[in-house]
Amino acid sequence: MHPTSSDYFLLLLLRENPFSPISELARALDVSENTVRSRLARLKKIGLLRSEAKISDPVFGIRKISDAIAYPSYAKLGLVNCVVLMFGISGSESLEAITKILDMHPYTTYRSFGFSDAPMVYAQFALPQEGISLLSSLLEMLKELGFFSDHFLFSSSQHAVTRENLIYWDYKNQRWDYNIEALAFEEYDENQKVERAVKFSCLDLSLLRELTINARIRIADLVPHYGVDRTTLSRHMKFVRKELVQDFGILYDRSVFNFGNFRIIWGELKERMSPFHSLARKEFPFSSSYLQADGQFVWMVQAPEIVLNQLSMKLFSETTSVKQAILYPETGLRYYFYHLNFDCDAKQWKTSEAYILDDVLSVIGR
Numbered sequence: 001m002h003p004t005s006s007d008y009f010l011l012l013l014l015r016e017n018p019f020s021p022i023s024e025l026a027r028a029l030d031v032s033e034n035t036v037r038s039r040l041a042r043l044k045k046i047g048l049l050r051s052e053a054k055i056s057d058p059v060f061g062i063r064k065i066s067d068a069i070a071y072p073s074y075a076k077l078g079l080v081n082c083v084v085l086m087f088g089i090s091g092s093e094s095l096e097a098i099t100k101i102l103d104m105h106p107y108t109t110y111r112s113f114g115f116s117d118a119p120m121v122y123a124q125f126a127l128p129q130e131g132i133s134l135l136s137s138l139l140e141m142l143k144e145l146g147f148f149s150d151h152f153l154f155s156s157s158q159h160a161v162t163r164e165n166l167i168y169w170d171y172k173n174q175r176w177d178y179n180i181e182a183l184a185f186e187e188y189d190e191n192q193k194v195e196r197a198v199k200f201s202c203l204d205l206s207l208l209r210e211l212t213i214n215a216r217i218r219i220a221d222l223v224p225h226y227g228v229d230r231t232t233l234s235r236h237m238k239f240v241r242k243e244l245v246q247d248f249g250i251l252y253d254r255s256v257f258n259f260g261n262f263r264i265i266w267g268e269l270k271e272r273m274s275p276f277h278s279l280a281r282k283e284f285p286f287s288s289s290y291l292q293a294d295g296q297f298v299w300m301v302q303a304p305e306i307v308l309n310q311l312s313m314k315l316f317s318e319t320t321s322v323k324q325a326i327l328y329p330e331t332g333l334r335y336y337f338y339h340l341n342f343d344c345d346a347k348q349w350k351t352s353e354a355y356i357l358d359d360v361l362s363v364i365g366r
Contacts, residue, residue: 003048003256005171006031010039011048011252012166018068018215018250043252050251055213059340060225063213070211071161072337073246074126078197078349079107081159081291082125082132083298084139085264085325088149089119098147100363101138103333106341106355107131110334112262114327121148122264122300122327124289127356128349134356141361152266156293158188160276163249164302165285169257176258176303178285180310184278185318188292198243203228205339207240212337215248254329258304259287262329265315266298267322275318302329 003011006029013025026033044051050067057063074081089095095113098121102111107127114120125135132155139151170177203226210217219233226233269292279290286303297319301308315322343350350356 003043006039007043007048008166008169008171010036010043011250012169014049014067014250015164015166018248048253048256057213057336059209059336059338060213063210064217064221066214066216067250067252068215069213069249069251070208070215070241070245071247071249072126072208072212073195073244074109075157075159075195076198076244077126077200078128079126080129080132080155080157082127082135082153082155083291083300084121084123084125084135084154085152085266085298086121086123086139086142086148087116087118087151089121090146090148094147095119095121097364098142101142101360104360104363105138106338106350106359107135108335110332112327112329112332114262114264114325114331116264116323116325118149120325122325128351130351131349131356134351134353138357138360141366145366152298154266154291154293154296154298156291158276158292160279160290161246162279162282162284162286162288162290163247164254164257164259164287165282166257168285174258176285176307178307180307180314182278183275183284183311183314185273185275186277187272188274188276200239200244201236202339202342202344203236204240204244205337205342207233207237208244209337209339211240211245254302259302260305260308262300262302262327262332263308263312264298264300264325264327265312265322267296267315268320269295269297270318270320273318300327 009029013020013028022033022036025036029036043049052064052066055063055065086098102108102123107125108123109126110124112122114122127135136153139153143151168176168178219230219237222233223230274292276292286301286307288299288301290297290299312324341350
């Protein structure tokens with residue numbers, strides 16, 4: 001079901017600021033506050049916005065979810081973004097085992113299933129630098145066990161994230177008004193500055209998980225769970241929102257804006273030319289996650305098929321080599337931020353072999 005013009009403008013305002021007060025939304029739309037509430041209720045009823053519901057979180061227990069979530073700033077947490085591609089999955093049993101391992105791995109942030117020239121799995125991790133070698137060892141073990149025929153591990157501190165910008169949606173003609181030539185390839189510096197890790201407390205990390213579950217959670221609802229006063233919680237929550245959250249988003253039905261499957265694109269850059277700076281300037285109005293290092297890149301993109309095809313042609317001319325695969329969004333799973341990876345006593349992230357390897361392999365009896 002396509003949104004009405006009123007629905008579209010309301011979604012646009014929420015995407016720009018998920019926390020806009022009802023009064024501000026009403027002024028922007030030139031309607032009454034009751035009308036805004038009614039339209040929000042309608043969007044949730046027809047499935048365009050995710051409705052509030054209760055879930056059983058494996059760490060916190062009963063929690064409410066809403067249409068708003070937070071995306072952690074892993075660099076400020078001292079974690080490195082990694083992407084893993086596993087090619088040639090040998091069968092349904094192997095896929096089931098890989099899924100269990102990714103679900104068990106404490107540093108997995110996202111996984112999905114798709115196809116290149118054969119079945120494949122895409123996974124994202126955010127883990128300490130010391131844990132990357134253990135992740136590599138895990139992948140080699142799984143390959144030796146025959147779960148897949150080949151794999152690709154890519155880690156980098158150069159990470160650009162873009163979110164869909166509904167301003168580019170032409171509501172009247174039901175299409176995106178975007179020219180792929182606006183995406184610039186510019187010379188980049190491998191040694192450019194990256195965000196530094198900040199100091200945080202274990203309470204901060206717990207609150208970050210809360211926000212990845214429900215970014216609309218109220219301080220008053222958290223007080224009974226943490227045993228600290230409301231003022232303290234408010235102060236920590238303000239810090240988390242400012243320093244440890246990269247972005248906030250709303251969860252809505254993207255199919256009404258012609259979004260289809262995800263596409264994974266990876267390859268080698270040409271002559272130190274890269275879209276990194278253009279992406280950092282938000283000149284690509286679609287949801288994507290881009291990493292680059294040592295002249296290589298990997299890019300996960302969700303955009304309309306016509307834009308993906310245009311992007312493929314642009315990358316073909318702008319890079320030395322490029323490969324692609326399709327991911328199915330319905331198979332994707334985003335994991336809540338797992339604050340228990342941090343050892344509060346030692347004040348460091350857990351990176352032991354037992355924690356990253358042994359416990360993970362135990363789910364398949366190894």
